[in-house]
Amino acid sequence: xxxxxxxxxxxxxxxxxxxxxxxxQVMPQQFETLEECKMGAEAIYEKIKSEKLYFTTFCSKxxxxxx
Numbered sequence: 905x906x907x908x909x910x911x912x913x914x915x916x917x918x919x920x921x922x923x924x925x926x927x928x929q930v931m932p933q934q935f936e937t938l939e940e941c942k943m944g945a946e947a948i949y950e951k952i953k954s955e956k957l958y959f960t961t962f963c964s965k966x967x968x969x970x971x
Contacts, residue, residue, distance in 0.1 A: 907935040907963050909945060914958040938963055 914926040935941040941963035949959050 905965050906968050907938055907941040907965055908968075909933070909935070909941050910962045910964060911945075911948070912960050913952075916956045916958060934968065935963070938965070 909931040911929045911931055912926055913929070915924075917925075931944075933944065935944060945961040945963070948961075952959065
């Protein structure tokens, strides 16, 4: 079992069209523990934080298999 991070990023700008306001992204890196995933989210937030950006993440435990 691994943890994956799902990220939502929204722009607070009245001139951006509604359908372009937020994005959802499953991040490519995987984490061994929930704590590692949370620390990864905090590191991303520190890199991109801005008054016009809203950022939230969710760490989910998944059974991942390779094909």
